[in-house]
Amino acid sequence: MKKLGASLRSEFPVFSHNIRQCADGVVRPLCYLDSAVSTHKPQAVIDRVVAFMSRDYGSVHRGAYALSVRASEQYEAARARVARFIGASVSPGQVVFTRGTTESLNIVAHGLSETRLSSDKRIVITAIEHHANLVPWQQAALKTECEIAYIPLCGTAGKDLRLDLSAAARLISSNTAVVSLAHVGNVLGQVNPVAEIAAMARKVGALVVLDCAQSMTCFEENPFDWGVDAIAFSGHKLYGSTGVGVLVLSPNLLDELPPLLTGGGMISSVTLEESTWNTGTAKLEAGTPPIVEAIGLSTALDWLEEAGRARIHAHAATLAARFADELRVVSGIDVFYPGTGEETIVSFRHQTLHAHDLATILDGSNVAMRAGHHCAWPLVKILGVDALVRASFAAYSDGDDVEQAIEAIKAATFLLK
Amino acid sequence: MLQGSEINKETPNLGELYQEIIVEHSRRPRCKGRVEGCQFCLEGKNPLCGDNITLFCQLQPSAQPNALPRIKVNFEGSGCSISQASTSMMCEAVSNKTVAEAREQINKVEGIYTGRVGSKSEDDLEEDVEALHGVSKFPVRIKCAALPWKTLELLLNENFDDLGHQRPESLACKINEPCGNKTRKLKVISSE
Numbered sequence: 001m002k003k004l005g006a007s008l009r010s011e012f013p014v015f016s017h018n019i020r021q022c023a024d025g026v027v028r029p030l031c032y033l034d035s036a037v038s039t040h041k042p043q044a045v046i047d048r049v050v051a052f053m054s055r056d057y058g059s060v061h062r063g064a065y066a067l068s069v070r071a072s073e074q075y076e077a078a079r080a081r082v083a084r085f086i087g088a089s090v091s092p093g094q095v096v097f098t099r100g101t102t103e104s105l106n107i108v109a110h111g112l113s114e115t116r117l118s119s120d121k122r123i124v125i126t127a128i129e130h131h132a133n134l135v136p137w138q139q140a141a142l143k144t145e146c147e148i149a150y151i152p153l154c155g156t157a158g159k160d161l162r163l164d165l166s167a168a169a170r171l172i173s174s175n176t177a178v179v180s181l182a183h184v185g186n187v188l189g190q191v192n193p194v195a196e197i198a199a200m201a202r203k204v205g206a207l208v209v210l211d212c213a214q215s216m217t218c219f220e221e222n223p224f225d226w227g228v229d230a231i232a233f234s235g236h237k238l239y240g241s242t243g244v245g246v247l248v249l250s251p252n253l254l255d256e257l258p259p260l261l262t263g264g265g266m267i268s269s270v271t272l273e274e275s276t277w278n279t280g281t282a283k284l285e286a287g288t289p290p291i292v293e294a295i296g297l298s299t300a301l302d303w304l305e306e307a308g309r310a311r312i313h314a315h316a317a318t319l320a321a322r323f324a325d326e327l328r329v330v331s332g333i334d335v336f337y338p339g340t341g342e343e344t345i346v347s348f349r350h351q352t353l354h355a356h357d358l359a360t361i362l363d364g365s366n367v368a369m370r371a372g373h374h375c376a377w378p379l380v381k382i383l384g385v386d387a388l389v390r391a392s393f394a395a396y397s398d399g400d401d402v403e404q405a406i407e408a409i410k411a412a413t414f415l416l417k
Numbered sequence: 418m419l420q421g422s423e424i425n426k427e428t429p430n431l432g433e434l435y436q437e438i439i440v441e442h443s444r445r446p447r448c449k450g451r452v453e454g455c456q457f458c459l460e461g462k463n464p465l466c467g468d469n470i471t472l473f474c475q476l477q478p479s480a481q482p483n484a485l486p487r488i489k490v491n492f493e494g495s496g497c498s499i500s501q502a503s504t505s506m507m508c509e510a511v512s513n514k515t516v517a518e519a520r521e522q523i524n525k526v527e528g529i530y531t532g533r534v535g536s537k538s539e540d541d542l543e544e545d546v547e548a549l550h551g552v553s554k555f556p557v558r559i560k561c562a563a564l565p566w567k568t569l570e571l572l573l574n575e576n577f578d579d580l581g582h583q584r585p586e587s588l589a590c591k592i593n594e595p596c597g598n599k600t601r602k603l604k605v606i607s608s609e
Contacts, residue, residue: 149606167608356497
């Protein structure tokens with residue numbers, strides 16, 4: 001079994017290429033605390049991508065020649081790998097490869113605006129969503145003139161960071177057509193009560209869409225067991241490459257949704273008078289799909305399962321809790337961390353130093369953290385701040401990252417005092 | 418672990434970015450405050466990071482009837498210290514200049530923060546804005562320094578012709594209208 005933490009970094013070439021002699025003359029390793037935005041890639045994934053492009057590359061489902069056949073086999077094997085990764089109830093025929101979570105969610109929001117949404121219907125999302133699970137629904141609401149409602153947090157200004165379930169029960173009304181939410185929040189890392197909210201949606205016959213971008217790396221539960229109809233996630237947050245995402249749909253919803261993109265590969269017939277769509281996942285995969293990236297993702301999932309998602313979760317959550325504890329005693333810092341022990345993310349800000357200045361100064365100590373609104377403007381506004389710095393922990397994070405980051409934060413606040 | 422690996426020594430010096438003059442301007446911004454009933458105003462944003470400023474530009478009364486107008490710029494806004502200090506320095510630097518002189522200043526300072534022109538040591542600076550040369554070593558922060566200058570350039574281009582005379586069709590006060598679906602309103606349901 002893989003040992004998590006610092007010893008795992010030997011599998012990630014990025015760490016040996018990014019050791020830096022800082023301006024104070026001290027040589028510091030890369031302290032990468034931005035895995036919630038994107039994880040680094042293990043050698044196994046890099047090797048698989050290089051091997052596939054070197055030996056077996058061809059376009060899928062189009063050529064009669066051997067390379068195309070081999071590429072198609074590996075691409076379809078990747079689809080099956082994703083299905084197994086999600087759970088036994090999921091078949092490869094439900095797995096659509098997209099360019100990422102954003103495209104996956106756009107397919108669903110756009111599709112439902114054609115099939116289910118109208119001026120007497122309602123979309124329910126939450127106030128904590130990433131823009132990827134917010135803007136497409138706003139667009140669908142504008143297009144169809146349906147209502148949109150946001151499940152709020154229990155408290156304001158960072159006091160109680162849980163979703164308000166009694167408000168959810170009021171908002172998920174009999175005219176609700178779809179409820180869409182993040183499994184894990186990308187700013188606060190809170191784990192949302194998906195099963196409870198899905199049950200409320202089920203009761204009124206609404207569909208449930210789950211943004212799993214932040215959760216797939218840590219949770220082994222099959223979201224379809226909670227009664228969801230669609231899940232979306234990205235490869236690059238799962239130790240795979242950018243450019244590939246996944247949309248998994250219940251068989252009924254896959255039949256129902258019209259394509260977002262049209263073109264080659266997704267048609268059944270084309271004449272000068274009309275075109276008809278292919279069935280199954282092909283309908284939603286117009287154009288040449290992310291072949292290399294999907295095959296790389298299948299190896300990333302092998303790697304992730306070998307490391308163990310539950311183990312990574314426990315490891316990263318322990319580090320986040322330790323980081324939050326140490327951060328709380330640094331003067332001038334406000335910490336936004338629910339503290340249930342499940343979060344692998346800690347957001348914070350300095351009372352006088354802007355988040356971008358702090359992040360630039362941390363980079364001077366070879367500490368990589370995200371600063372800004374984290375593509376979640378409404379939530380950041382609810383928290384009563386204009387920007388946050390966020391530390392997120394992953395399989396290769398360790399106690400030395402916590403120490404390096406805390407030391408750099410203390411030095412930064414001193415520098416601009 | 419650190420032995421035998423490649424060590425990157427090209428670390429930019431944070432002291433060059435956060436020069437005393439910049440830190441001082443960000444803490445004690447000049448020309449800050451909303452100007453009600455202002456002749457020309459324009460909002461500038463860096464949407465990805467949230468820096469946000471609004472420039473309020475007024476024409477100074479002129480002693481001679483045919484003289485080119487001179488401007489005075491104030492601002493309000495929030496964001497990182499580089500964007501706010503750059504705005505404060507700009508308002509100070511362009512005030513009481515003609516539109517043509519202000520455009521020249523915008524062009525000159527662009528050369529400073531992008532690194533197109535060489536830098537001076539902090540002791541040799543003739544103007545505060547020259548302290549922005551340190552930003553050029555931090556490519557991701559150039560947009561922070563550039564925000565007020567780009568916004569003023571746009572404001573001047575929209576309202577003044579090449580010679581610096583006010584355009585007849587000048588739209589007086591205008592807050593930037595971003596692209597987006599503005600014609601239809603969302604029906605947002607409250608949880609109350």
